[in-house]
Amino acid sequence: MKFQRLGLKLGLLLLAVSFLFVFSCAKHKDASTAPGEASTEAAEKARQAGETEQEEAISEEDIAAREKAEAEAEKRQLQAEKERAARQEFVNENVYFGFDDASLTKKARQILREKVQWLRNHPDRDVLIEGHCDERGTKEYNMALGQRRAQSIKNYLVNAGIDPSRLETISYGEERPLDPRHNEMAWAKNRRGHFRLK
Amino acid sequence: MQAKESVGIGLIIIFALIIGQGGWPSAAQAERVYDYINISDPFLKKIPIAVPVFKTMSGSSEVDAAHKAADILSSGIEFTGYFKLIDRGAFLETPREKGITAVDLNFDNWTDIGAELLITGGLWVTDDTVRLEIRLFDTFKGSLLFGKRYGGDIVDLRQMVHRFCGEMLYRLTGNRGLFNSRIVFINKDNGKNAIYTCDFDGHGPRRVVEGEAITLSPSWSPDGRAIAYTSYAGGEPNISIRGMESGETRRISYEGINITPSWLPGSSKLAATLSVNGDEEIYLLTESGKIDKRLTDSWGIDVSPTFSPDGKKMAFVSKRAGTPQIYIKNLDTGGVRRLTFEGNYNTEPDWSPEGERIVYSGMNGGQADIFVIGTDGRGPTRLTHDAGSNESPAWSPTGTLIVFSSTRSGTAKLYVMTASGTDQRPLLDLAGEQLLPDWSPAIETR
Numbered sequence: 001m002k003f004q005r006l007g008l009k010l011g012l013l014l015l016a017v018s019f020l021f022v023f024s025c026a027k028h029k030d031a032s033t034a035p036g037e038a039s040t041e042a043a044e045k046a047r048q049a050g051e052t053e054q055e056e057a058i059s060e061e062d063i064a065a066r067e068k069a070e071a072e073a074e075k076r077q078l079q080a081e082k083e084r085a086a087r088q089e090f091v092n093e094n095v096y097f098g099f100d101d102a103s104l105t106k107k108a109r110q111i112l113r114e115k116v117q118w119l120r121n122h123p124d125r126d127v128l129i130e131g132h133c134d135e136r137g138t139k140e141y142n143m144a145l146g147q148r149r150a151q152s153i154k155n156y157l158v159n160a161g162i163d164p165s166r167l168e169t170i171s172y173g174e175e176r177p178l179d180p181r182h183n184e185m186a187w188a189k190n191r192r193g194h195f196r197l198k
Numbered sequence: 199m200q201a202k203e204s205v206g207i208g209l210i211i212i213f214a215l216i217i218g219q220g221g222w223p224s225a226a227q228a229e230r231v232y233d234y235i236n237i238s239d240p241f242l243k244k245i246p247i248a249v250p251v252f253k254t255m256s257g258s259s260e261v262d263a264a265h266k267a268a269d270i271l272s273s274g275i276e277f278t279g280y281f282k283l284i285d286r287g288a289f290l291e292t293p294r295e296k297g298i299t300a301v302d303l304n305f306d307n308w309t310d311i312g313a314e315l316l317i318t319g320g321l322w323v324t325d326d327t328v329r330l331e332i333r334l335f336d337t338f339k340g341s342l343l344f345g346k347r348y349g350g351d352i353v354d355l356r357q358m359v360h361r362f363c364g365e366m367l368y369r370l371t372g373n374r375g376l377f378n379s380r381i382v383f384i385n386k387d388n389g390k391n392a393i394y395t396c397d398f399d400g401h402g403p404r405r406v407v408e409g410e411a412i413t414l415s416p417s418w419s420p421d422g423r424a425i426a427y428t429s430y431a432g433g434e435p436n437i438s439i440r441g442m443e444s445g446e447t448r449r450i451s452y453e454g455i456n457i458t459p460s461w462l463p464g465s466s467k468l469a470a471t472l473s474v475n476g477d478e479e480i481y482l483l484t485e486s487g488k489i490d491k492r493l494t495d496s497w498g499i500d501v502s503p504t505f506s507p508d509g510k511k512m513a514f515v516s517k518r519a520g521t522p523q524i525y526i527k528n529l530d531t532g533g534v535r536r537l538t539f540e541g542n543y544n545t546e547p548d549w550s551p552e553g554e555r556i557v558y559s560g561m562n563g564g565q566a567d568i569f570v571i572g573t574d575g576r577g578p579t580r581l582t583h584d585a586g587s588n589e590s591p592a593w594s595p596t597g598t599l600i601v602f603s604s605t606r607s608g609t610a611k612l613y614v615m616t617a618s619g620t621d622q623r624p625l626l627d628l629a630g631e632q633l634l635p636d637w638s639p640a641i642e643t644r
Contacts, residue, residue: 100521100543136564138589139634140415140458141515141522141545143428143435144471144478144501147455151476170434171455175412 087197090118094178095153095193100137102148104156108193112153115195116160126166129153130194133174134187146171153193168198232343234315235280235370241616244282246312247275248337251286252319252330253294260323263355264294267319267330270356274363274377275317277399279599279616280370284313293318298333300342308337315343317366328352332362344369356401373596375640381592381601382406382416382425382638383612387630393427395442398594398637400612400626407440415634417468419461422641426459426468437470439485450487460503469493469503469512480514493527504549504556506573513537513547513556513573524558526573537575544569546590550597551639555617557581557591557600568602570617581619592637593617601625601635 095108104112119125131150133142150169158164179186234245249272254260275281290307297303298318308316316335321328333345346365348358364377379398384391385405393407393416407413411430418425419439426439437450437459450456454473461468466485471478478499482490494500499517506512512527521542527534538544543561550556554573559566560580565587571578582588586605593600598617603610612625612632626632 137522137543137561138545138559138566140502141499143414143455143457144499147473147478148499151473169454172412173414 086118090115091195091197096188097149097191099191100145102145102152104152112156116157116162119157119162126198128196128198129167129169130196131169131171132176132190132192132194134190135174135177135182136187137174139173143171143173146173149193232370241279241618241620245280245314246284247281247315247317248284248289248308248313249317250289250293252321253298255320255322260321263321263323263328263352267321267355267359270359271317271319271363274360275366278367278376279621284311300335305337305340313337323352326352328355330358334366373598375595378640378642379595380638380641381635382418383635384413384416384633385628385630386633396626403626403628415458417459417461417636418638420463420465420639422638426461428457450483458502460505463505463507463509465509471501502546504547506549507551507553513549515545515547524556537571538578540578548592550593551595552597557593559589559591568600581615590634592635594637595639601637603633603635
């Protein structure tokens with residue numbers, strides 16, 4: 001049943017297509033053989049040519065504008081990407097600490113200088129500074145040590161002129177390790193100050 | 199046997215009677231009655247003791263309960279660390295057949311197998327209630343030390359037997375309270391943090407607070423009716439105080455961290471570390487969370503307070519000398535002295551209930567061990583060796599046992615040991631990590 005119906009539909013479709021073909025050929029023939037319409041045809045051609053020229057002129061302008069816009073967009077995008085990268089870096093680049101130590105290393109200060117720059121460029125952004133510890137040591141003490149780490153980062157930023165009201169601190173002690181493994185490399189990664197945008 | 203004196207004991211147990219000849223000095227009169235246990239080194243020599251299956255006094259339907267009662271009694275007294283249970287297979291006579299009073303017993307049969315003490319018991323079961331008769335004998339003297347009768351619902355058999363254990367421990371050591379104490383701890387499982395409590399021996403763990411948030415440092419109030427703890431439930435580390443019966447929770451929340459709560463003995467105040475003034479200092483807080491006074495004043499970390507039993511001194515952890523060490527502050531004079539000098543990472547102090555010692559964890563190369571030090575600086579004595587990281591020690595209310603967490607079997611679990619570090623054993627078997635235990639005082643209303 002189904003196949004029969006499909007066959008019928010295909011047949012009808014073929015018929016319709018062939019009718020269309022015949023009809024369009026006939027129309028074409030009519031146009032080319034009608035004598036009284038030659039001039040009109042030429043005028044039409046000329047008009048079309050003018051139109052084409054005009055069209056091209058607009059296109060050039062258009063392209064120029066578009067190129068400019070594209071360039072600007074690209075620039076904006078580049079800027080946005082740069083901005084995003086800067087923000088990513090601001091958020092992702094952690095400050096690391098020594099064992100049982102909340103003081104800032106030379107490397108930490110260098111990173112914090114970049115953070116200061118970003119915070120100056122974005123006076124509308126507030127941040128949360130997280131202090132973390134490695135799993136060694138005891139939970140209660142590490143809770144306090146994490147706070148001390150966050151606080152020493154905050155102190156650095158405030159001394160560099162950042163409004164303290166933009167900076168909040170929190171300690172997670174040893175409760176949120178970045179690397180759950182139990183080795184020197186993991187511990188070094190976990191003793192960190194992390195920035196979060198609010 | 200004639201009952202000569204009756205003592206009411208609590209809600210669950212209907213009555214308790216002394217059985218045998220003569221009474222004993224009143225509680226006010228004597229610290230301890232018998233001199234079997236060497237108090238200065240109580241765990242050096244365990245007292246061999248025999249605990250035969252109880253006698254069924256009115257029918258064979260009581261056999262299960264008779265075994266159960268003897269087993270609860272055995273594991274209860276063994277838990278104290280003072281006794282060595284003699285295997286029932288070695289027994290030469292069977293009190294459940296012969297009888298449980300002095301006239302029924304041939305004490306030579308007990309001294310021959312090395313038992314210095316013998317506990318016999320008998321029980322009557324009627325419907326859902328049970329009556330118990332338990333006696334403690336000195337096998338060498340062939341005499342009854344004391345006997346007690348208990349009665350109550352069969353479901354409370356465990357509590358009744360533990361009443362006897364508590365009485366016995368008190369008479370032998372002068373210490374009360376172990377058998378009606380509880381332990382609170384943090385259970386971390388599948389990223390969830392819950393607060394659990396269990397009996398003194400790990401029996402019947404139950405969840406009292408559950409949440410996704412980080413939860414730390416549970417601490418019993420001096421009356422055992424509330425716990426204080428640190429919780430990140432509001433996003434930041436705040437202190438919660440929870441009534442154990444009401445379930446009501448009050449939150450103490452100052453800017454910065456609010457951590458390591460610890461109660462002032464005999465009071466509703468508690469000390470905790472706050473960073474509200476920019477630096478981590480210990481403050482005394484009222485139960486409603488108001489700052490009563492500041493207890494430390496030194497730049498850097500001051501954390502983990504614990505009070506002497508008289509509330510006049512406070513031990514705490516400070517980094518004032520460069521590494522975390524334990525200090526004692528005299529709250530009357532304000533004087534502070536450093537207590538620990540060995541090692542460069544000594545934290546988590548807990549002041550013993552008898553007042554003379556402090557237990558803490560000391561770390562060397564990432565692995566922590568438990569140490570005990572005299573409050574005068576005597577010692578310290580190391581109690582754990584080469585068995586994972588051992589942290590967060592807490593005294594039993596008797597000052598004879600210490601609960602702590604250890605990673606000796608992989609993940610952190612709770613263990614108990616004597617104050618001398620002997621008899622280290624797991625407290626309970628529960629999925630997940632168990633951390634930060636605190637042992638309650640004796641809780642009378644249970």
